Amino acid sequence: MSDTGYGDFEFERRFFVRTPPAELLSEPDPVLIVQSYFLAQDGYAMRLRVQASGLRVALGPDADPLAVLDEVGDGFEFCAVTLKGPMNVGTRYEAEREIDVTVGIEMIRRGGLRIVKNRYSVWLGADGWVVDVFGGANAPLVIAECERSGPVTDLQIPAFCETEVTDDARFANDGLARAPYTGWAAEFARELDIRGPRFLTDFGRNDVQHRG
Incomplete structure (x- = not known):
């Protein structure tokens, strides 16, 4: 449980990235993540995650x-089970407990809706960001996320963030597990071409950085 006064809640904003900066992807220590959703419906999720750095x-x-699990094997050093509630204006219930890595891997092998991604971390302005580069049925999707211990307001948004998807359930990891990006990528591209980029106005001032 968090000691920030908000209890088991996470605060984040998420953005679609068309082209991540090359210097970000050259980070020497990305985190490899395999996760399986044993429940992913109506915004509620029960997830097992293993990761290796x-x-x-x-x-x-x-x-x-599954092939990634076999390839990395004992390289995974962390596993957790997480319960999530629906997203509500950048806020989501999340309760997590660390479990034995071997048990977690075997459970992922045996069921759930699985996704795999590489996670890159970077400090931009006043915030730490993570950028997830998905593989498998969700390739070549890239999502950038800023998470804080309280509401993510007055955010400096990097130029590589094409449009905000905080409130788009399709881009939540549990949504991607149920309906992978490749199945609706063309539809989303048409949506983006028609409406253009958008950034939510519920979070104070958006300082959107311009592309050089």
């Missing part, structure tokens, strides 16, 4: 989460 595993459209 300090290694590079290429994740193209043919990446299979």
Whole structure:
């Protein structure tokens, strides 16, 4: 449980990235994540996640989460089970408990809706950001996320963030587990072309950085 006074809640804003900066992807220690959703419906989710840091595993459209489990094997050093509630204006209930890595891997092997991604971390302005580069059925999707211990207001938004998807359930990881990006990427591209970029106005001032 958080000691910030907000209890088991997370605060985040998420953005679609068309082209991540090359210097970000050259980070030496990305985190490889395989997760499986045993429940993913109506914004409620029960997730198992294993992760490994300090290694590079290429994740193209043919990446299979189970094959990644086999490839990395004992390289996974962390596992947790997480319960989530629906997103509500950048706020979501989340309760997490660390569990034995071996048990978690075997449970992921045995069921759930699986996704795989590489996570890159970067400090931009006043905030830490993570950028998730998905493999398998969600390739080549890239999502950037800023998370704080309280509401994410008055945010400096990096130029590589194409449009905000905080309130778009399709881009939540549990949504991607149920309906992978490749199945509706063309539809989303048309939506974006028609309406253009958008950034939510419920969070105070948006300082959107311009592309150089």
